[in-house]
Amino acid sequence: DHIYFPNPGHLWFLSTIFIYVLVLCPVFFYLKRNPDNVLLGLFERVLKFPPALYLITLPFIFEAELVAPEQGFSIYANTPHGFWVGLLTFFTGFFFISIGDAFWQAVGKIKGLALAIAIPLFLVRMIFFQLGGPFYLIVIESWSWLFAVFGFGATYLNHPSxxxxxxxxxxxxxxxxxxxxxxxxxxxxxxxxxHVDQAHTIMAIEPDSPAAEAGLLPGDQLITKFEDWKPDVPLEINVNRKEDSMKISVTPDEKGKIGAEFIRIPFFIPKxxxxxxxxxxxxxxxxxxxxxxxxxxxxxxxxxxxxxxxxxxxxxxxxxxxx
Structure with a gap:
């Protein structure tokens, strides 16, 4: 059967980008009107040693460790993690473009190094972590792929076509x-x-709620249908947590709630x-x-x-x- 949930779909981030533009406009206008500002000048000097581009991974690593849910770096749609990593990415993209030729020359020089870092990190995550792994590895690998793509693109595609x-x-x-x-x-x-299972992903959990008492965590995916929940009736719910699956018992309160906030759109798992x-x-x-x-x-x-x-x-x- 076909099921439709009214939602913005893959364009969910457009409203978030609008917020980014409003918040960062003063910074963007300053950078554009003052091309010789201290920040751009400092970074251009740093880029004389092209591998220094990897310094940009540091704020993303901090964000991942402080904000990203423990259950997965990829849980970003409509989440605080998605908002902050998006804000960092939005600013970083504008900043790199503002640097101009110095950036493109730098990525051109490290394209081979970036690819040599990205491929082994991907293989490590695939073999040892089932494409999961520590967040800092994901950040470094992701930026390595980006530097490699930018570098090879700047070298071989940057001509009229x-x-x-x-x-x-x-x-x-x-x-x-x-x-x-x-x-x-x-x-x-x-x-x-x-058949198709509906997996509902937890965004946040209220303290001392039935969900907290049951040991559920943000990022957990609950294989359940909300219409089956009854007030004060215990539930046995299949839960996906990273690469693990388990059964967890939880009893909804008198309103039929468990004190958890879910991502609006469920994740469908075909069997x-x-x-x-x-x-x-x-x-x-x-x-x-x-x-x-x-x-x-x-x-x-x-x-x-x-x-x-x-x-x-x-x-x-x-x-x-x-x-």
């Missing part, structure tokens, strides 16, 4: 559209599961019969879904960019393609 210009203009419209075609393609291509799918068939499905998603996105993009009044809704200037 019709394809690059086309793709650059298509980035935001395709991002807006991609989930529509991804879900449609998945619905048409993927094998139907035997398949072992004979339903093979690795080769899953790979073919993956390829087909990607082809259908990109094909649908760029087809609609070609229509949108030709409609002058419609373009601003997808982040494009209101000029037609012929102009």
């Amino acid at each position: 019709k394809k690059l210009t086309y793709m650059s203009k298509a980035v935001y419209p395709v991002y807006i559209l991609h989930m529509i075609f991804l879900y449609l393609a998945s619905d048409l291509v993927l094998t139907r599961p035997v 398949y019969a072992e004979s339903d799918i093979t690795t080769f068939f899953a790979f073919l499905q993956f390829i087909l879904i990607n082809v259908m998603t990109f094909g649908g996105c760029f087809t609609v993009y070609e229509v949108i960019r030709r409609i002058k009044w419609f373009r601003p809704f997808f982040g494009m200037k209101p000029v037609t393609v012929s102009e």
Whole structure:
């Protein structure tokens, strides 16, 4: 069955970006109007030793250790962790662009080093932590991939190109559209599961609440349906915590609540019969879904960019393609 939850979907962060712009506008205007300011000048001198770029990982490590939920760095949508890591990223991106050529030259010089750091860290997390691992490793690996991509891109793609210009203009419209075609393609291509579990992720827990007494933690995923909860009736709930699964008993209060705040949109976990799918068939499905998603996105993009009044809704200037 198809289920729809009214929500902003993958565009949840747009309101957050609006807040970032309001908060950081004074800083951005200062940096733009004072290109010779002390902060930019200091960083440009530091970048004469390009590996010093890794200093930028320090505030992200601090944020991860202080704010990110213990159950996973990736739990960022509509969470305090997501807000603060997003704010840091937003400012860092603007700051790097403000530095200009010194930044691009620095990432160009460390692209090989960054890739040599990113690949082993990824393998370590995959082999020993099932793609989890200490937050500081995730931060360093993530920035290493970014430096590598920026570096190789600045070295080999930073030249006039019709394809690059086309793709650059298509980035935001395709991002807006991609989930529509991804879900449609998945619905048409993927094998139907035997059943689908609803996993509700805890954002926060009230002190001395039934959830706290039961030992639940922020980041825990509860496999349950809220309509099954009854006041003062004990529940046996399957809980996913990082890579572990367990059963936890909790008794809702007289209002049928357990004193936990959940992310609004549940996470759906499909369950398949072992004979339903093979690795080769899953790979073919993956390829087909990607082809259908990109094909649908760029087809609609070609229509949108030709409609002058419609373009601003997808982040494009209101000029037609012929102009």
